[in-house]
Amino acid sequence: MTTLTTATTLDVPGARLHYELRGSGPLVVLVAAPMDATSFAPLADLLATDHTVLTTDPRGINRSTVDHPDRDSTPVDRAADLAALIRHVDAGPATVLGSSGGAVSLLALVERAPELVTTAIVHEPPLDELLPDHADLFDRTEQMITTYLTGDTRAAWLQFMAIGNLAIPDEVFELVFGTPREGQAAADEHFQFAHMIRHTVRFRPDVDALLAAPTRLVVGIGEESTGQLCDRTSRALAGLLGIEPTLFPGDHIGYAEQPDAFAVRLRETMGA
Structure with missing residues (x-):
């Protein structure tokens, strides 16, 4: 039901x-990057029965336009956007689920405005910087961006x-x-490769700032993400924070592919 x-x-x-806003009750924010609000629609509908649910397109993506499309979008920029939205709707503080690049935006938000977030559920953040092979990952990422910008989008996605x-x-990839x-x-797609991935x-x-914040921190990992890069980065973050990861249904985009099961686990996590 919509x-x-x-x-x-x-x-x-x-x-x-x-x-976008749905429902009424305590504020829940669902955010990703580069994925937009559309990917959260089924989950948002499920939560809106007893929550006010805020979803958004990150700056530079889909309906969120930027004044200068040739400028980069950083996690700090996107954190400032989230802070402005939470203050604007005036229904906070909020429980925030951030996934993928949105999880990185959420970490930057908690570091800079922890009073706006009661619980931060950081789902599969691609924090390559935390891994011992980060230099190799950075090199491969730069090669991927170069491949994309030369026009070979298929090869860039393979990378x-x-x-x-x-x-x-293979048939799904094609x-x-x-x-x-x-x-x-x-x-x-161009904005993602050219202006978002590198900074994300x-x-x-800032682990010290995160631990000093009054915000409750949860690191989420997809049950089907074992061995993937974001499984590794999420576990590295959880280790630095001294907490055990929380498993969620599905993989990196479980919130979109399995919204019913994801909503059940999310409600359990929010109520813990």
Whole structure:
């Protein structure tokens, strides 16, 4: 069942953010990067029965436009955007689920505005900086970006899969990544490779600031993500924070592929 959704925009320095609100009750924010609000819609509907749910497109992606498309989007930029949104809707502080690049944005938010976040559920952040082989990962990431910018999008996605240790059937890869994208999808893909990935994977959390914050910290990992890069980075982060990871249904995008099961685990985690 689809919940009534209110969609509008908020002007912030350098960008106009598209955001959506559903339901009523305590505020829950669902955020990713580069994935947009659409990927959270089924999960948001499930949570909106007893929560106010805020979702958003990260700056530079889909409906969140930027003043200068040739400038990079950093986790600190996106954290400032989240802080502005939470303050604007005036329903916080919030429980925030951040996944993938959105998890990195969430860490930057807790470091800079912990009063806005009661519980931070950091789901599979690609924090390459925390791994012993980070120099090699950085080199491979730069090669991937160069490959993409030369126009070979298919090869760039193959490199992306290899770096992340992600395995998908050949026919699925060809269907999704085998041919160039068009329109907004092409623009979003370009922004991701050219202006988001580098700063996201090179972000190093301020562990002291995170531990000093009043925010409850949860590190989430997909039950099906074993051996993948974000499984490794998430476990490294949990180790630095001195906490055990919490397993969630599915893999890196379990919130989109298994929203019903994910919602059950998320509710358990929020109520713990």
